Amino acid sequence: MAATKYDHDPRLDLVIERIIDVPRELVWKAWTTPEHLMKWFTPAPWMTVACEIDLRPGGLFYTVMRSPEGTDHPNTGCYLEVVENEKLVWTDALEGGYRPSEKPSDCLVSFFFTAIIMLEPHKDGTKYTVIALHGNEEGRKKHEEMGFHEGWGTTLDQMVAYVKTL
């Protein structure tokens, strides 16, 4: 089966590309194990206080983020592609079992997005690429304004620091 192409559209999508000095097997572990993910997934002083991962296409990806004030914000998503150490795709437009999603009213994110994480071997460690796909320009703008680049950048730094301790 041909691999899905991920041409992105700058009008609709956001991209982060970084070389990180850790092996991709550890990055995969950090993304796919609740115990590890909870250590780095949310920019401090926010915390990830719950995580469920059913790692297969159609499986649930659930997290709860707690604000510094102690308010909890659940996020529900569905895995779409799971290729060990290479590619992880999920969307919050679906829940577990591919059911169309309703945004809970206390969710932080008012638009839907699909996240594609790609890991490629690199001489200095791993080439790490995130693409966030949105349904329209408004979704892309909102995601940008809520600090996509800073947030995903900070948590990536947290992840790299954390997996080095493993």
Place this chain on the structure above:
Amino acid sequence: MAATKYDHDPRLDLVIERIIDVPRELVWKAWTTPEHLMKWFTPAPWMTVACEIDLRPGGLFYTVMRSPEGTDHPNTGCYLEVVENEKLVWTDALEGGYRPSEKPSDCLVSFFFTAIIMLEPHKDGTKYTVIALHGNEEGRKKHEEMGFHEGWGTTLDQMVAYVKTL
């Protein structure tokens, strides 16, 4: 990888289960080939006047239905699981490439749903199951009220009659 379970929730989901007297290989062909799909997909006197099928997870499923008055209604979806002769899953909550969907204003369906088509061998032909998953009760009700059972039943009759001519 474990198979996705399709437990359905009568509050949220709609199900059709029928034994049809045609082999599942023909049903698969009818569902996955634009030329064939256009022959049966829409209850007459409606017509399917365009169809694009990119048959892989993440691939586009696009159709245009024409009303008896000549108005065209596009439908855009994304394949999620493609298991030849066995299972076809797609959703209109996503477009091709897993991008979250925007409903076009001229789309007939005002809610999102995920369709699961399952084909099992049966002594009389094929056990044919459709499950339509909705994000909430309102979606299920709207789909029911717009004639889910009659519509999918009629098109299934059309499909069976058509594939017998192949």
